[in-house]
Amino acid sequence: MRSYRLGAIGVLVLFFAAITATVLMPMILFNPPPSGHGNAYVAERGGDPIKGRQIYVREGCMYCHSQFTRLQDRGMGPLVSAGDFASETPNQLGTARTGPDLTNEGGKHSPGWQKAHLINPRAMKPGSIMPSFSYLSLEDMRDLVAYIEVLGNNRRPANYVEAPAEYAPILAAKKVDTDADPVANVGRGLYIQDCATCHGMDGRGNGPDAISMETKPSNFTRPFYKQYSDAFWFYRITEGVPGTRMPHWGETLTPQQRWYLVAYLKRLPQDKEDTVTSINQLDGFFMEMQHVQHMWNPPFEEVK
Numbered sequence: 281m282r283s284y285r286l287g288a289i290g291v292l293v294l295f296f297a298a299i300t301a302t303v304l305m306p307m308i309l310f311n312p313p314p315s316g317h318g319n320a321y322v323a324e325r326g327g328d329p330i331k332g333r334q335i336y337v338r339e340g341c342m343y344c345h346s347q348f349t350r351l352q353d354r355g356m357g358p359l360v361s362a363g364d365f366a367s368e369t370p371n372q373l374g375t376a377r378t379g380p381d382l383t384n385e386g387g388k389h390s391p392g393w394q395k396a397h398l399i400n401p402r403a404m405k406p407g408s409i410m411p412s413f414s415y416l417s418l419e420d421m422r423d424l425v426a427y428i429e430v431l432g433n434n435r436r437p438a439n440y441v442e443a444p445a446e447y448a449p450i451l452a453a454k455k456v457d458t459d460a461d462p463v464a465n466v467g468r469g470l471y472i473q474d475c476a477t478c479h480g481m482d483g484r485g486n487g488p489d490a491i492s493m494e495t496k497p498s499n500f501t502r503p504f505y506k507q508y509s510d511a512f513w514f515y516r517i518t519e520g521v522p523g524t525r526m527p528h529w530g531e532t533l534t535p536q537q538r539w540y541l542v543a544y545l546k547r548l549p550q551d552k553e554d555t556v557t558s559i560n561q562l563d564g565f566f567m568e569m570q571h572v573q574h575m576w577n578p579p580f581e582e583v584k
C-alpha cells in the first residue's frame with residue numbers, strides 16, 4: 281500500500297513541476313515590451329474595431345483562424361514578434377488553421393468584400409466550409425469588419441509583391457548586377473536551356489511542353505511581373521510555384537546562375553494593360569457587393 285502512495289505522490293510532484301515549468305513560470309518571467317507593430321484599433325472606414333474584437337472572440341473565430349505568422353508561415357505577410365501581442369487580452373494566437381491565417385488580413389480585401397464574405401462565404405470563396413454570420417446585427421457586422429480591417433495595420437509590407445523575409449539577407453549579399461546587359465545575356469542562355477520548353481522563347485507561357493500541363497506556365501510578359509522585385513524573382517526561381525510542375529531550381533542552379541536568370545526575366549517585354557497595384561483599386565469592383573447582400577440573405581436589412 282505504501283508503494284502505491286509513494287508512486288501517486290511522485291506522479292503528482294511531476295505533474296505540478298511540469299505545470300510550473302510550462303505555464304506558471306512563463307506567465308511570471310515572460311513579459312516582452314510592446315514592439316510597436318501590434319494592431320492599432322483605430323477605425324478607418326466606420327465601425328468600432330475594439331467591439332469587433334469582442335465579437336470575434338464571442339463567435340469563436342479563432343477556432344478556425346490563427347493570428348500568428350511565424351517563420352514557417354511563408355507567404356502570409358510580415359512575421360510577428362512576441363511584443364506585437366503585449367496588449368492583447370485574451371490573445372488570438374491559435375494555430376488551428378481550418379481557415380486562413382488572419383494576422384495581416386487588413387487591407388487585403390475591401391470592407392464590402394469582407395462583409396459579403398461573412399454573409400455568404402461560398403459566394404466569395406467557393407468550397408469554403410466557413411459558416412454564415414448573416415445573423416449578426418448591422419452594428420455587429422460593421423464592428424467585426426472594422427476589426428478585420430485593422431489586423432496587421434502596423435505591419436505594412438514595403439512592396440505589394442514581397443519575397444519571404446528570409447530572402448532579405450540573400451539580396452543583401454548579392455554580388456551580381458542584375459541591371460547589367462551582359463549579365464542578362466548570360467541569363468538568356470540559361471533561360472533557353474532550362475525554361476523555354478515550358479515558358480516559350482519569348483516568355484509568354486507557350487512552350488512546347490505547356491500544352492500537356494493542366495496548370496499552364498506563367499506568361500512573363502504580363503505587366504503584373506513589373507511588380508516583382510529582384511528578391512521575389514530569385515525566390516520564385518529558387519523554389520518554384522506550388523501546384524505547378526516548375527522545379528526547384530535552387531537544387532540544380534547556383535545562386536549566381538539564378539541571379540543571371542533574374543537579370544534576363546526583368547528585361548522581357550511586357551504588354552500594356554491595366555494592372556492592380558494597390559488593394560484600394562479593388563474597392564470600386566466590390567462596392568456593389570453591399571447592394572446585392574439582400575439577394576443572398578433577405579433577413580439581413582440595412583438600418584437607416
